[in-house]
Amino acid sequence: MGINAERADGTVIAKADGRIDSSNSREFHSELEAVVADSDAALVLDFEDVAYISSAGMRVILLTAKSLQKSGTKFALCSMDDSIREVFKISGFDKIIEIHQSQAEALSAVGA
Amino acid sequence: MTTTESGQKHKILVVDDEPDLEPLMLQRMRRYIRTGVYEFVFARNGVEALEALDMDESIDMVLSDINMPKMDGLTLLERIPDVAPDIRAVIISAYGDMKNIRIAMNRGAFDFVTKPVDFDDLKFTIDRTLQHIREWREALSARDKLVVLQNELNVASMMQQSILPNKFARNNDYKLFGTMQPARNVGGDFFDVVGLSDGKVGLAIADVSGKGVPAALFMMSSRTLLKGAAMRADGPGEALSEVNDVLNEDNDACMFVTMIYAVYDPETGELTYADGGHDPPLVVHADGSTTQLPVTEGLALGVLPGFDYHQHSHRLEPGDTVVLYTDGVTEAINSEEEQLGLHRLREAFEQNPPQDAEDAGHRVIDLVNDFAGDVPQFDDTTCLVLRREA
Structure with missing residues (x-):
C-alpha cells in the first residue's frame, strides 16, 4: 500500500495502490492525512491501482470523509474496479461518499 | 551504538585469583571508569563470583579466568544460568589453550580473550558483549509486550466465541x-x-x-x-x-x-x-x-x-x-x-x-x-x- 499525491489549485489528487487492510490501515490513514490540508478545496482519491479494501480501510475512508466535511473540503473517490465498487455499494458507503467512474469526472464534480 | 553513546553505566564482574589483575584493570580502564562507562567489581574464584551475582542484580557481564581455586571458570560458566540467566560471560584463557576455550564456548561463554591481555582488544570485546546484552534485553522486553498483546487478543477471541x-x-x-x-x-x-x-x-x-x-x-x-x-x-x-x-x-x-x-x-x-x-x-x-x-x-x-x-x-x-x-x-x-x-x-x-x-x-x-x-x-x-x- 502506498499513496502518491499531487496538488493543483487547491485540489489534491491522491492515488493509492495495493491492498488496504487492517495490517496497513493506520499507515493509510496517516498518509492520507498528510497529503491534504484543511485549506485544500478538494481531495480526489483514485482507486485505479487498489486491489482490495477491507473494513479497516473503509473505516479510514469514513474518518477522512468526516474530517474533510468539518474543514469544508470536498471529497470524491474514483476509478474503482467492480469488486471494490461492490464493497462500497453493499456497505452503503456510496450513499454518503461521492464515487465517480474516472478521475476526470471526479475532478469536474468537485469543481476543479 | 557503543557503550559511551548509550549513556548508561555497565557493571562488570572480574573473576581471577591473581591479585595483580585488579589494579591493572582499574589502571588501564581508568578513562572509562572515570567517565562512568564501566564499573568493575572483583571476585577471587567461582564461589565468590556466584555469591556476587546472587547479591547484585545490576551486574551486566562476567569476565573470568579459567584456573582458580574452589571453583574454576569452566564450572562457573555452568552455574551462572542458575543465578543470572541473562548475563553473558567472557573467558580469559592462556594463549593457545584451544581445549579449554572450546569447552568454555560450549558451556555458553559469549567470547574469550587470551593472556597476556591486550586491553584494546579487551575493551572491544567488552563493548561487543554489552551491545549483545542490550539487544538481548530489548528482545526480551519486546517479547514480554507481545505476550501481553497476545493475551489481550486471546481475551478478545474468547469473548467472541463465548457470545x-x-x-x-x-x-x-x-x-x-x-x-x-x-x-x-x-x-x-x-x-x-x-x-x-x-x-x-x-x-x-x-x-x-x-x-x-x-x-x-x-x-x-x-x-x-x-x-x-x-x-x-x-x-x-x-x-x-x-x-x-x-x-x-x-x-x-x-x-x-x-x-x-x-x-x-x-x-x-x-x-x-x-x-x-x-x-x-x-x-x-x-x-x-x-x-x-x-x-x-x-x-x-x-x-x-x-x-x-x-x-x-x-x-x-x-x-x-x-x-x-x-x-x-x-x-x-x-x-x-x-x-x-x-x-x-x-x-x-x-x-x-x-x-x-x-x-x-x-x-x-x-x-x-x-x-x-x-x-x-x-x-x-x-x-x-x-x-x-x-
Whole structure:
C-alpha cells in the first residue's frame, strides 16, 4: 500500500495502490492525512491501482470523509474496479461518499 | 551504538585469583571508569563470583579466568544460568589453550580473550558483549509486550466465541445452524439467534470493522443492542434503525458494523430482513439452484445517525435454505490471489444441494478452506443457516 499525491489549485489528487487492510490501515490513514490540508478545496482519491479494501480501510475512508466535511473540503473517490465498487455499494458507503467512474469526472464534480 | 553513546553505566564482574589483575584493570580502564562507562567489581574464584551475582542484580557481564581455586571458570560458566540467566560471560584463557576455550564456548561463554591481555582488544570485546546484552534485553522486553498483546487478543477471541449460540433449536418447521471460523488476529464477526413472540425467530449476522480488541468491544455492544432492539422493535428495519442511532452516539472512532437482521415466521414461511450494509441473504432451493435476495439499500451501522433502514420480505418454500454469510467467505483469497466470490459459493450448492442446515453451514466453511489452501486468511469466516423443513 502506498499513496502518491499531487496538488493543483487547491485540489489534491491522491492515488493509492495495493491492498488496504487492517495490517496497513493506520499507515493509510496517516498518509492520507498528510497529503491534504484543511485549506485544500478538494481531495480526489483514485482507486485505479487498489486491489482490495477491507473494513479497516473503509473505516479510514469514513474518518477522512468526516474530517474533510468539518474543514469544508470536498471529497470524491474514483476509478474503482467492480469488486471494490461492490464493497462500497453493499456497505452503503456510496450513499454518503461521492464515487465517480474516472478521475476526470471526479475532478469536474468537485469543481476543479 | 557503543557503550559511551548509550549513556548508561555497565557493571562488570572480574573473576581471577591473581591479585595483580585488579589494579591493572582499574589502571588501564581508568578513562572509562572515570567517565562512568564501566564499573568493575572483583571476585577471587567461582564461589565468590556466584555469591556476587546472587547479591547484585545490576551486574551486566562476567569476565573470568579459567584456573582458580574452589571453583574454576569452566564450572562457573555452568552455574551462572542458575543465578543470572541473562548475563553473558567472557573467558580469559592462556594463549593457545584451544581445549579449554572450546569447552568454555560450549558451556555458553559469549567470547574469550587470551593472556597476556591486550586491553584494546579487551575493551572491544567488552563493548561487543554489552551491545549483545542490550539487544538481548530489548528482545526480551519486546517479547514480554507481545505476550501481553497476545493475551489481550486471546481475551478478545474468547469473548467472541463465548457470545455465539452453539445450540440450535430443532423443530419440525425449520432448522438452524451457525458457525464461525476465527481469523488469526481476531476479527469481529458474530451471529445471533433471538427467540421472539408468536413463535417467530430473529437471525442476525454481523461483521465489525477492523480487528483485535477494539473490534471485539464494538462487537459486544452491537450484539447487546441488537438483542434488545430485536425484542422491542416492530420488524428488522426498525431494529436496525434503533441500533444504528445508539451506535452513532460518541462514535468518534468511526467504527461500524455491517449486519443482516432477519425475522422468520414459521407459520407463513416469510423471511423479513433488513441489511445494514451487508451482503443480502442467499437462498438455496431444494434442487440446488440459488437466488440472491435483493438488498434493502441499507448502510453500515454506526456511520450515519437517523438513517432509515428498510426491510424486504421473501417467502421460503419447504426445502429452501437461507444462507447468511460474512465477507470472510466471499473475499477468501487463494494462492493465486483470486477471491472466492459469490459465484463459487452458488456453484458449490448448485452442484451438490445441501442435505440440511448443518450440512450447508459446514459446506460453506469447507469451501473456504479448500479454496484458501495454505494461504492465511485475515478475516473471520462466518455463516448462519436456516432451512425451512415444512
